[in-house]
Structures are given as structure tokens and as C-alpha cells.
């Protein structure tokens with residue numbers, strides 16, 4: 001099922017050139033999710049979100065990635081959720097330009113990696129922090145380091161789904 005909304009006002013440039021595509025997806029062990037993608041043809045602004053029509057209440061999710069197989073666990077993040085890897089001191093905060101996504105644990109590491117690559121260090125300390133973060137992320141992707149992935153979602157829409165385990169690890 002797909003729905004398109006055309007000519008809406010773009011929140012970035014204010015022109016009526018925003019196209020929004022709403023796709024319903026059935027995710028294993030998660031249920032129905034609505035993936036919303038908006039794109040402005042004038043300025044290139046894009047925004048994606050994963051939504052449920054129902055607010056499920058504040059939820060904290062956590063998965064300990066202690067096996068490379070868990071890099072393939074499915075991660076559903078709504079735009080309002082915070083994603084953290086405490087061991088590496090990494091955090092993805094919600095904001096007006098934060099996007100929801102459906103990816104894997106490895107895909108989340110990719111996002112942290114490209115965000116870290118974009119950082120322009122202004123001091124020796126920041127340069128060290130950037131290099132450490134990149135090394136830790138790459139070792140994690142290679143399955144050489146164990147870490148915890150946490151999602152803090154005020155709407156409770158996000159999810160972590162392990163393909164060979166019916167229960168996504170959860171903490172209220």
C-alpha cells in the first residue's frame with residue numbers, strides 16, 4: 001500500500017514542492033509499520049520517519065551485540081528516538097532534521113561512522129576522539145568488539161528484532 005502527497009510546503013525552503021510517500025510495511029515480529037519519506041524537489045530537503053498510528057508510551061530498548069550474527073538484527077528507529085552505544089560514547093539525538101529509519105545493527109554503525117567521518121576536529125583532543133570513535137566503530141563492524149545498542153523512544157514505536165530470536169530485548 002502506497003500513498004503520495006504532493007505540493008506540500010517544504011519546512012526548509014517554504015516552497016510548495018514537497019512530495020511525501022507513505023508506505024505500509026509488514027515487519028517480522030514487529031507488526032505493521034508506516035514508512036514516511038518526504039523530499040523537496042526545489043532544495044533537496046529529505047526527511048524520513050517510521051511511524052505507528054498508535055503511541056505506545058515511552059520505551060527503552062537494548063541489545064548486547066556479543067555475537068557478529070547480531071549485527072544483522074533489524075533496527076527500527078522513529079525520528080523522535082535517541083540511539084546510543086555507551087561503550088563507544090556515541091549518541092544520535094532526535095532533532096528537526098533527524099530521520100527515522102529501518103536498517104540493521106550494522107547499518108546503525110555505518111551511520112555513526114559516516115557522522116564521525118564528517119567531524120572536523122578543532123583541537124588535538126577532538127582529533128584523538130574522532131580517531132578512537134572511528135577505530136571502535138570499524139572493529140565493531142568486523143565483529144571484534146562487543147557493544148550495547150540502546151534506543152530510547154518517547155513514543156515507543158522503535159524496535160530491535162533478532163531474526164533467530166522471537167523476543168526483542170526490552171527494558172521498561
Ligand SMILES: [Zn+2]
Nearest residue numbers: 010013040043
Ligand atoms: Zn525545499
